[in-house]
Amino acid sequence: MIQKILLLLFVTSSAFGSLNGPFSPKSRLLPAAGTTDAEQLWHTQIVDHSRPLDTRTFSQRYFMTKDHYVQGGPIFLFLDGEWDATGNYISNTSFVGQMAARLNGALFELEHRYYGLSQPIGDLETESLLYLSIDQALADAADFALKMNEIHNFTGPWIVCGTSYSGMIAGFARQKYSHVFHAAYSSSGQQEAKVDFFEYHEMTGVGLAKVNPLCPGYLSAAMDEMVALISSQQPASLQYVSTAFNLCPESDLTLLTDARYLYALVANLYGAVVQFAFPGMISAECDKLMDGTGTPLLNLAEVVKQAYPNICLNVHYDDLMEFYRNSTAVAPGNNYRQYIYQTCTELGWFFTLSGNSPFGNVVPVEYFIDSCADVLGEQFSQAILEAGVARTNLEYGGKIPDVTRAIFTHGSFDGWTKVAAEADINADAPVIVIQDVGHAAEQFFFENDPPQLIAARERVELTIAQWISQFNQSF
Structure with missing residues (x-):
């Protein structure tokens, strides 16, 4: 085992x-092995979002599928974390992929800067890692969403998703760029940075x-x-x-x-x-x-x-x-x-x-x-x-972030719950603790999934569907 x-x-x-x-x-769960039905593409990304005079760019890998998209429908952006992007998190065998299909959504999976093939500088010298930070990754996500709106004429709500470290980033993206991302889904995402x-x-x-x-x-x-x-x-x-x-x-x-x-x-x-x-x-x-x-x-x-x-x-x-x-x-x-x-x-x-x-x-x-x-x-x-x-926690609030329209899931066996909210943050930021399962358990399907895991997926999808409906009613 x-x-x-x-x-x-x-x-x-x-x-x-x-x-x-x-x-x-970290012990990191990777996407299931195999091929994906998503198309691999490249986005021209800014190296340093904090300095407008720095015009350097790099090629950031992403995957896309619009097989079930209906004009005006939601756009799901799955943010990858500290791994190579594969497209499997938005494939038709993943929970997010199947949820988006049922909700008539488009799907994107964005590789995190400096990981996999998305290399801003080209080497990993300490000084070259200067642009590797949560802030820069969040700006990547926002820039990407706005550019995709221009390219594809999207008018629907963006739903940002992630798991583990990238689940943390998804929640932060909803906080910092709430005008870009209508809602967030964080699967086993951390919220508090902690040394020991x-x-x-x-x-x-x-x-x-x-x-x-x-x-x-x-x-x-x-x-x-x-x-x-x-x-x-x-x-x-x-x-x-x-x-x-x-x-x-x-x-x-x-x-x-x-x-x-x-x-x-x-x-x-x-x-x-x-x-x-x-x-x-x-x-x-x-x-x-x-x-x-x-x-x-x-x-x-x-x-x-x-x-x-x-x-x-x-x-x-x-x-x-x-x-x-x-x-x-x-x-x-x-x-x-x-x-x-x-x-x-x-x-x-x-x-x-x-x-x-x-x-x-x-x-x-x-x-x-x-x-x-x-x-x-x-x-x-x-x-x-x-x-x-201390800066990370000050910037994003640790276990009690100021966030709405964000849903968080955790498995009760998962030690990472100790740096995450273990109860609802507020009425519009629910936390689902799934009993007797582990880290990111709901992302992929296994034989004989326990009923509490199935129920958690259903609640996530129902909640996101309600938030999408609220967006549509406001227009």
């Missing part, structure tokens, strides 16, 4: 990626316990055993752990950074299981852990090795930093450095192991902050990050 999760995440065969190491601030996001793995423990009350304690026993062996710094103990987890020769558990890398990797594997919580997944992973024939630590090591089969596990911090420092590898699927820049300047969201989780207090926030400087430059300090996070 963990291997199924890994197929949906940005993870590479060398064990570098968003799930592992110091930069594991210890609550994420607290929720991992809560989710495990809800399905199997014995599972968190067993996991804690395995972690305690591992931490004790590594903390002893005895060569035999370090070799025992290295052999159990099949660590690569480069990995050096005498280094605190490498040990913390391993702790974070283990925590994020289980964090992903709970975050996405496909039916039966949590119970299956707990059973696999607890039904093993070895000690808790050895059983945990077997689970990790099954998640990364046929390779040794490189948890050498310096190798990871070198991988992330590569500023020239602008290629499809390589979106790590860009996202690191955002987390280190305006988002935070570091999955620390510093709260009441099954994994102990073994990875403090300083580990992540030091990594910002190691990747991007020594100027990326804790003070810079805290100022950027």
